[in-house]
Amino acid sequence: MSTDSNSNLIHPTAVIAEGAKIGKNVRIGAYAVIEDNTVIGDDCYIDSHVKIARYTSIGKSCRVYYGALVGEEPQDHRFIEGLKSYTEIGNHTVIREYVTIHRPPFEGIKTIIGSHVLLMAFVHIAHDVIIEDNVTIANHTALTGHVHVEKGAVISGYVKIHQFCRIGSLAMIAPDSLIFQDVPPFCMLREQGFISGVNTVGLRRANYSTEQRANIKKAVKIFFFSGLNSSNACQKILETADSAETKQFCDFVKATKRGIIPGIPKRSTKDFDEE
Numbered sequence: 001m002s003t004d005s006n007s008n009l010i011h012p013t014a015v016i017a018e019g020a021k022i023g024k025n026v027r028i029g030a031y032a033v034i035e036d037n038t039v040i041g042d043d044c045y046i047d048s049h050v051k052i053a054r055y056t057s058i059g060k061s062c063r064v065y066y067g068a069l070v071g072e073e074p075q076d077h078r079f080i081e082g083l084k085s086y087t088e089i090g091n092h093t094v095i096r097e098y099v100t101i102h103r104p105p106f107e108g109i110k111t112i113i114g115s116h117v118l119l120m121a122f123v124h125i126a127h128d129v130i131i132e133d134n135v136t137i138a139n140h141t142a143l144t145g146h147v148h149v150e151k152g153a154v155i156s157g158y159v160k161i162h163q164f165c166r167i168g169s170l171a172m173i174a175p176d177s178l179i180f181q182d183v184p185p186f187c188m189l190r191e192q193g194f195i196s197g198v199n200t201v202g203l204r205r206a207n208y209s210t211e212q213r214a215n216i217k218k219a220v221k222i223f224f225f226s227g228l229n230s231s232n233a234c235q236k237i238l239e240t241a242d243s244a245e246t247k248q249f250c251d252f253v254k255a256t257k258r259g260i261i262p263g264i265p266k267r268s269t270k271d272f273d274e275e
Helices: 198-207 209-226 230-240 244-254 269-273
Strands: 056-058 071-072 086-091 100-102 110-113 187-189 195-198
Touching: 056 071, 086 195, 100 110, 195 198, 195 209, 198 209, 209 230, 209 244, 230 244
Parallel strands: 056 086, 071 100, 086 110
Antiparallel strands: 187 195
16 A cells, blocks of 8 residues: 555555545555546545546545445436536445446436445445435345435335335335335335334434324324325324424325335224234
8 A cells, every 4th residue: 555645545556547536544445446537535445446437526434345336327328428427425424345326317417325324235326316314225225216215214135116216214114125106204114015104213213202203103104094095194194293294204295206105905093003
């Protein structure tokens, strides 16, 4: 390893373009490739055999592990060589082994990964995806184009998410799930591919109060297990438990374009209350 004036440790076999901007205290491993028009923030770790493709910016204190490919051209027939689109990574984000992240096929658009995000090994993030802060995505999960994951969501391993789907804040997705519709905030989606209830553990870890958790549970119970249609359910939710959390839930539902993934069939509100 060689040290430069910014206290960076760079392996002599690493290939770094002249137009790359490298911050301070950055470590870059053997055979890593940093292309032109890239930014690597202070205190980052770039492991061996990583490629950071052009038009990618990585924030401070990020870690990118062996074999990851960040900001590469999309797997999309619409992409034209030479087009300038971007990949943006926040601060304190961890990208594990063989993760792939692709930039958009449209001029000036960004694929965005927030801060304090953990992408475990072999995760695929397609073009135009937005992942907000504090999201965790486990091994071998694939997000197709235009997926939006809100703050604090947890997506387990081997999950496949259809393009344009949304995963709400603090939602929890079970392993091996196939997601074709939106998952509202605070919800738990189990292996059967249906909403089963509230992500109670996630809400507690996020320091939601007992009252806030009770309001969220009322909203989920009414929306998924009362037999009401979407608009009537939201009206009843806001009449029954009008709070910031229930408004967030209903606003998410009202904005859906792909529809909301359903609750477990034939589950009653009584079953829900007995959990």
